[in-house]
Amino acid sequence: xxxxxxxxxxxxxxxxxxxxxxxxxxxxxxxxxxxxxxxxxxxxxxxxxxxxxxxxxxxxxxxxxxxxxxxxxxxxxxxxxxxxxxxxxxxxxxxxxxxxxxxxxxxxxxxxxxxxxxxxxxxxxxxxxxxxxxxxxxxxxxxxxxxxxxxxxxxxxxxxxxxxxxxxxxxxxxxxxxxxxxxxxxxxxxxxxxxxxxxxxxxxxxxxxxxxxxxxxxxxxxxxxxxxxxxxxxxxxxxxxxxxxxxxxxxxxxxxxxxxxxxxxxxxxxxxxxxxxxxxxxxxxxxxxxxxxxxxxxxxxxxxxxxxxxxxxxxxxxxxxxxxxxxxxxxxxxxxxxxxxxxxxxxxxxxxxxxxxxxxxxxxxxxxxxxxxxxxxxxxxxxxxxxxxxxxxxxxxxxxxxxxxxxx
Numbered sequence: 537x538x539x540x541x542x543x544x545x546x547x548x549x550x551x552x553x554x555x556x557x558x559x560x561x562x563x564x565x566x567x568x569x570x571x572x573x574x575x576x577x578x579x580x581x582x583x584x585x586x587x588x589x590x591x592x593x594x595x596x597x598x599x600x601x602x603x604x605x606x607x608x609x610x611x612x613x614x615x616x617x618x619x620x621x622x623x624x625x626x627x628x629x630x631x632x633x634x635x636x637x638x639x640x641x642x643x644x645x646x647x648x649x650x651x652x653x654x655x656x657x658x659x660x661x662x663x664x665x666x667x668x669x670x671x672x673x674x675x676x677x678x679x680x681x682x683x684x685x686x687x688x689x690x691x692x693x694x695x696x697x698x699x700x701x702x703x704x705x706x707x708x709x710x711x712x713x714x715x716x717x718x719x720x721x722x723x724x725x726x727x728x729x730x731x732x733x734x735x736x737x738x739x740x741x742x743x744x745x746x747x748x749x750x751x752x753x754x755x756x757x758x759x760x761x762x763x764x765x766x767x768x769x770x771x772x773x774x775x776x777x778x779x780x781x782x783x784x785x786x787x788x789x790x791x792x793x794x795x796x797x798x799x800x801x802x803x804x805x806x807x808x809x810x811x812x813x814x815x816x817x818x819x820x821x822x823x824x825x826x827x828x829x830x831x832x833x834x835x836x837x838x839x840x841x842x843x844x845x846x847x848x849x850x851x852x853x854x855x856x857x858x859x860x861x862x863x864x865x866x867x868x869x870x871x872x873x874x875x876x877x878x879x880x881x882x883x884x885x886x887x888x889x890x891x892x893x894x895x896x897x898x899x900x901x902x903x904x905x906x907x908x909x910x911x912x913x914x915x916x917x918x919x920x921x922x923x924x925x926x927x928x929x930x931x932x933x934x935x936x937x938x939x940x941x942x943x944x
Contacts, residue, residue, distance in 0.1 A: 566925035572809035589765040594783035598708035599668035617666035625663025631677035638684040649891035675706035692735035700745035704752030797866035800879035817927030833886030836893035
């Protein structure tokens with residue numbers, strides 16, 4: 537069955553998307569009240585629907601506009617708050633499949649990367665909450681898909697411009713995507729210098745990429761021009777970015793869940809997004825990665841670095857660089873506080889790294905990728921009650937899932 541599906545990659549992508557959407561949608565109404573940072577972003581989306589005044593000014597508008605669209609379609613309720621997040625999660629899983637296929641030109645590693653993303657747990661939790669990171673991740677992944685396709689396609693221009701638009705959309709969700717725009721342009725310059733991109737001219741393409749990314753970013757502020765109170769104006773649009781910068785870089789009070797960037801790969805301090813009585817039972821939502829994927833992925837990163845440096849293997853080296861860059865960003869970004877959910881994009885990339893490592897070392901590991909997948913499924917099932925806000929036995933029910941002191 538699997539071998540037959542491997543011969544039909546588009547059908548496989550559709551099936552993966554359907555499976556991810558079902559997984560992320562079942563029980564979406566739990567919890568029935570605002571979950572973690574939904575208190576900020578759902579509230580801002582409500583204000584956006586009313587076009588009354590600016591809210592949550594430290595972030596651009598696109599992510600909040602998408603949450604508002606879900607509420608417009610499904611109502612101001614848990615389904616409305618989270619519906620488009622589930623679509624973003626499913627798009628991310630399918631995007632991981634497409635991106636890995638673009639890198640390896642093989643269906644099996646693409647399939648495993650997508651399954652790892654579906655079982656990632658961080659993707660699952662972010663796909664079921666009205667926050668911004670899921671939207672940013674989806675735009676970044678698909679920006680990467682179009683970028684890699686553009687590097688080898690005869691139809692490079694539309695793909696490259698589409699990539700620029702998606703990277704611009706990611707920035708229009710959260711500024712944390714800005715380094716990825718710079719990374720894409722630097723990668724393009726390097727590939728062009730090596731003569732690997734015959735269908736694009738460096739300067740015109742780079743300028744067009746930047747221009748469309750900026751156009752998409754600034755277009756996301758369109759609703760602000762219609763606020764009843766203190767509407768946006770063209771003259772204020774650029775100064776407002778300076779105001780956003782000051783809000784982004786302000787020094788915040790200490791938080792019980794804060795953690796440093798170097799601790800995120802080790803999962804020293806996951807986060808309880810929710811833990812309280814709801815719908816007649818104690819329920820919890822724990823943002824914790826799948827240990828097989830997040831901890832096993834670190835071994836895969838080392839394996840890919842080894843293959844890239846010692847064997848000059850380009851695809852593993854690319855995967856290792858992507859993950860390393862994704863983490864290094866947070867060592868530089870001037871944030872006074874860090875939180876485990878900032879590791880979201882890195883956790884997605886780990887799924888790609890794992891699949892590529894298994895694919896590259898396939899003669900050594902044989903079919904052990906399948907056994908690893910079984911382990912990931914088992915761990916996902918084990919953590920599922922605290923990922924999907926299922927009823928817990930009692931107020932101390934969380935203790936079953938506390939592996940390390942920092943998880944409490």
